[in-house]
Amino acid sequence: xxxxxGLVYITRKEHFNAAHRLFRPELSDEENLEVFGKCSNPKWHxxxxxxxxTVKGEVNKKTGFVANLKELSNVINDRIISKxxxxxxxxxxxxxxxxxASTENMAIAIWKELESEVxxxxxxxxxxxxxxxxxxxxEYYGE
Amino acid sequence: xxxxxGLVYITRKEHFNAAHRLFRPELSDEENLEVFGKCSNPKWHxxxxxxxxTVKGEVNKKTGFVANLKELSNVINDRIISKxxxxxxxxxxxxxxxxxASTENMAIAIWKELESEVxxxxxxxxxxxxxxxxxxxxEYYGE
Amino acid sequence: xxxxxGLVYITRKEHFNAAHRLFRPELSDEENLEVFGKCSNPKWHxxxxxxxxTVKGEVNKKTGFVANLKELSNVINDRIISKxxxxxxxxxxxxxxxxxASTENMAIAIWKELESEVxxxxxxxxxxxxxxxxxxxxEYYGE
Amino acid sequence: xxxxxGLVYITRKEHFNAAHRLFRPELSDEENLEVFGKCSNPKWHxxxxxxxxTVKGEVNKKTGFVANLKELSNVINDRIISKxxxxxxxxxxxxxxxxxASTENMAIAIWKELESEVxxxxxxxxxxxxxxxxxxxxEYYGE
Amino acid sequence: xxxxxGLVYITRKEHFNAAHRLFRPELSDEENLEVFGKCSNPKWHxxxxxxxxTVKGEVNKKTGFVANLKELSNVINDRIISKxxxxxxxxxxxxxxxxxASTENMAIAIWKELESEVxxxxxxxxxxxxxxxxxxxxEYYGE
Amino acid sequence: xxxxxGLVYITRKEHFNAAHRLFRPELSDEENLEVFGKCSNPKWHxxxxxxxxTVKGEVNKKTGFVANLKELSNVINDRIISKxxxxxxxxxxxxxxxxxASTENMAIAIWKELESEVxxxxxxxxxxxxxxxxxxxxEYYGE
Numbered sequence: 001x002x003x004x005x006g007l008v009y010i011t012r013k014e015h016f017n018a019a020h021r022l023f024r025p026e027l028s029d030e031e032n033l034e035v036f037g038k039c040s041n042p043k044w045h046x047x048x049x050x051x052x053x054t055v056k057g058e059v060n061k062k063t064g065f066v067a068n069l070k071e072l073s074n075v076i077n078d079r080i081i082s083k084x085x086x087x088x089x090x091x092x093x094x095x096x097x098x099x100x101a102s103t104e105n106m107a108i109a110i111w112k113e114l115e116s117e118v119x120x121x122x123x124x125x126x127x128x129x130x131x132x133x134x135x136x137x138x139e140y141y142g143e
Numbered sequence: 144x145x146x147x148x149g150l151v152y153i154t155r156k157e158h159f160n161a162a163h164r165l166f167r168p169e170l171s172d173e174e175n176l177e178v179f180g181k182c183s184n185p186k187w188h189x190x191x192x193x194x195x196x197t198v199k200g201e202v203n204k205k206t207g208f209v210a211n212l213k214e215l216s217n218v219i220n221d222r223i224i225s226k227x228x229x230x231x232x233x234x235x236x237x238x239x240x241x242x243x244a245s246t247e248n249m250a251i252a253i254w255k256e257l258e259s260e261v262x263x264x265x266x267x268x269x270x271x272x273x274x275x276x277x278x279x280x281x282e283y284y285g286e
Numbered sequence: 287x288x289x290x291x292g293l294v295y296i297t298r299k300e301h302f303n304a305a306h307r308l309f310r311p312e313l314s315d316e317e318n319l320e321v322f323g324k325c326s327n328p329k330w331h332x333x334x335x336x337x338x339x340t341v342k343g344e345v346n347k348k349t350g351f352v353a354n355l356k357e358l359s360n361v362i363n364d365r366i367i368s369k370x371x372x373x374x375x376x377x378x379x380x381x382x383x384x385x386x387a388s389t390e391n392m393a394i395a396i397w398k399e400l401e402s403e404v405x406x407x408x409x410x411x412x413x414x415x416x417x418x419x420x421x422x423x424x425e426y427y428g429e
Numbered sequence: 430x431x432x433x434x435g436l437v438y439i440t441r442k443e444h445f446n447a448a449h450r451l452f453r454p455e456l457s458d459e460e461n462l463e464v465f466g467k468c469s470n471p472k473w474h475x476x477x478x479x480x481x482x483t484v485k486g487e488v489n490k491k492t493g494f495v496a497n498l499k500e501l502s503n504v505i506n507d508r509i510i511s512k513x514x515x516x517x518x519x520x521x522x523x524x525x526x527x528x529x530a531s532t533e534n535m536a537i538a539i540w541k542e543l544e545s546e547v548x549x550x551x552x553x554x555x556x557x558x559x560x561x562x563x564x565x566x567x568e569y570y571g572e
Numbered sequence: 573x574x575x576x577x578g579l580v581y582i583t584r585k586e587h588f589n590a591a592h593r594l595f596r597p598e599l600s601d602e603e604n605l606e607v608f609g610k611c612s613n614p615k616w617h618x619x620x621x622x623x624x625x626t627v628k629g630e631v632n633k634k635t636g637f638v639a640n641l642k643e644l645s646n647v648i649n650d651r652i653i654s655k656x657x658x659x660x661x662x663x664x665x666x667x668x669x670x671x672x673a674s675t676e677n678m679a680i681a682i683w684k685e686l687e688s689e690v691x692x693x694x695x696x697x698x699x700x701x702x703x704x705x706x707x708x709x710x711e712y713y714g715e
Numbered sequence: 716x717x718x719x720x721g722l723v724y725i726t727r728k729e730h731f732n733a734a735h736r737l738f739r740p741e742l743s744d745e746e747n748l749e750v751f752g753k754c755s756n757p758k759w760h761x762x763x764x765x766x767x768x769t770v771k772g773e774v775n776k777k778t779g780f781v782a783n784l785k786e787l788s789n790v791i792n793d794r795i796i797s798k799x800x801x802x803x804x805x806x807x808x809x810x811x812x813x814x815x816a817s818t819e820n821m822a823i824a825i826w827k828e829l830e831s832e833v834x835x836x837x838x839x840x841x842x843x844x845x846x847x848x849x850x851x852x853x854e855y856y857g858e
Binding site: 144146147149150152153155156157197202207208209216 | 427
Binding site: 594596597607608609669670671672673674675676677679680681706707708709710711712713714715 | 717721723727780781784
């Protein structure tokens with residue numbers, strides 16, 4: 001077969017539904033309310049998070065793939081979704097322990113969980129995009 | 144101005160983000176897990192709920208409206224969103240007290256909260272649609 | 287070929303972008319502002335309208351169709367989109383002349399334009415759904 | 430727990446990607462082109478189909494559910510998605526054998542596959558909605 | 573609390589509905605029609621614009637935020653949405669005065685309005701994305 | 716008219732529906748199944764592809780455009796959509812001949828078809844984004 005050379009970016013979208021709360025334990029509920037607004041509600045709230053994982057690499061001659069998206073999906077599910085879906089981000093997710101459960105921190109933490117896994121697939125992690133609501137999203141590129 | 148007679152249905156979409164848990168207090172965590180699956184996680188999970196409220200009525204000659212959608216939005220926000228957004232459905236929403244926090248029950252409860260309010264606007268509540276995830280939704284027509 | 291009997295509803299989605307204003311000419315700008323809010327801005331505003339036309343009928347034995355959706359699309363474009371797209375609903379759309387340019391009235395007017403056209407296709411117009419924004423929509427069933 | 434009485438409609442959304450072709454075997458390619466347009470391409474084309482299955486019923490006192498959506502999802506996957514996803518609708522789907530592969534016929538066929546399965550869940554199948562493209566969809570209510 | 577170092581991009585989405593017209597005043601209506609097509613309609617047309625504002629910065633140790641998205645939303649509403657929503661872009665928006673009301677120019681103008689405001693929040697404006705229709709969008713990065 | 720200097724990126728979205736199959740002709744069906752999974756189904760499957768073409772350039776003083784999006788749409792339709800829509804990617808698309816029909820390869824091939832066409836419009840092709848499903852997409856930047 002003919003082969004195209006080229007650096008291509010592929011993205012897989014996954015979902016998880018989780019509870020969380022924004023707060024610093026050293027602050028009172030009133031102080032947390034002032035800093036974090038209604039997101040600090042001590043009785044929790046939650047979101048349908050959308051996670052987009054982008055990896056980049058050369059197109060493989062034998063598959064036409066940068067990476068097998070089914071494999072990538074499996075990795076994301078094993079390492080992230082199975083730990084976060086229908087969970088409490090503050091209380092039950094090992095890689096978020098001791099961190100503020102902001103979308104920014106969640107994106108960085110997910111990057112750290114996936115970076116070496118993607119390397120094993122002979123591709124490079126490029127971007128973690130995490131959408132908390134339709135209006136709010138964050139992106140982290142490992143910088 | 145010329146006037147169109149006709150029964151028209153108008154829909155307003157609103158959003159709220161909440162934590163909840165599916166469980167019956169008389170069951171153990173293990174029994175709840177068997178009935179409700181991961182939705183029974185004792186440490187909560189959450190969703191971005193999308194709420195669609197449909198009301199019907201004759202088009203008003205002076206406004207061209209069935210009902211003023213801004214007014215309808217205000218009513219939905221006062222009665223529902225302000226009580227559910229960034230809240231725990233099981234612990235903090237008065238009209239869900241003592242009920243299983245399923246999407247079905249939430250839709251019926253929201254209907255009960257809004258029915259008389261919509262009547263005051265000279266329109267009739269037609270449907271409460273509540274979307275829990277992109278894949279799961281319920282509709283209640285007051286029957 | 288084998289044939290399925292059954293009443294099926296088919297829907298075609300189209301788009302148009304138009305300017306409009308909500309106002310009654312016998313009122314002052316101030317009075318219109320009170321009734322219609324910012325939608326009465328005398329210098330116009332506009333929307334990307336989404337129009338969904340649903341027709342129903344028995345499945346045709348020779349085509350498997352209730353109606354040819356390409357034909358239905360052509361009819362909608364000839365009768366509605368070509369007259370409303372990139373137009374001013376109040377000033378340039380013949381079938382809205384003399385009417386309040388509310389979404390409700392637009393839906394009823396579009397029904398009147400399409401009803402007999404759909405009949406010619408041996409189907410029955412079932413619903414006109416018009417979405418003005420992501421949050422606001424109306425439906426008219428010809429009642 | 431307190432219990433709400435009420436008839437509720439619940440909807441589950443699933444996806445499948447399939448190839449198909451609109452044609453009648455007794456016609457020539459030219460005749461099929463005339464009737465079905467580019468959808469009759471003899472070398473096939475395909476779609477990302479979105480399937481929405483709506484069932485209705487009374488809310489169960491012990492679960493707060495009309496039906497367990499995970500169970501409903503499993504049924505849809507067993508009976509429909511596993512047979513249609515990454516398949517050729519004309520050549521490989523048993524319940525479409527000998528029928529024109531129109532969206533209308535597919536919706537009716539899916540209804541026939543699911544009706545008795547939903548009954549076993551103590552609910553009633555209400556609507557099969559099948560979206561072929563963002564612009565074209567059909568609904569079948571078993572009438 | 574533990575702290576993640578990292579440059580994160582956060583995006584806030586807002587909406588406004590406006591009328592506009594593409595034309596150069598020194599050209600006749602016919603000439604404008606030739607250059608700008610139906611977008612030059614002298615009686616205006618309009619859109620539901622979607623505005624996405626991306627800012628970047630280090631994650632703040634005390635909040636877990638790059639910037640408070642509620643604050644960012646307030647700034648966007650004060651400086652942009654309140655001036656453009658339900659307005660005529662050509663006639664009523666001070667920062668578009670004397671400019672062609674193309675999506676490209678609107679994006680650049682919005683950048684100029686927001687750049688210093690974002691700096692006050694200790695973040696850096698990264699991208700203005702403006703979507704005019706579902707099919708047409710522009711992005712400006714301040715270059 | 717006043718003029719804004721600036722490098723702006725504009726994007727046009729188009730759709731096509733096509734059949735394809737992932738396989739290498741030198742492998743048996745069983746071997747292809749092992750490498751490509753259900754995507755290797757010998758009887759084809761298909762997708763609603765979404766194609767996003769981003770071009771960049773300075774804003775033209777006389778039009779306020781980087782490029783006329785209607786012209787860009789025409790070019791995409793002439794060179795890509797008319798050849799791929801309702802076609803079999805493996806068997807009927809000249810610029811995919813002899814190549815594995817992966818989304819990655821399709822994006823690179825589309826880039827090659829459009830690059831010089833965009834240059835004729837005095838703009839620079841920046842990105843080809845091709846979405847195969849709601850969950851899977853690729854981007855190619857010509858590197």
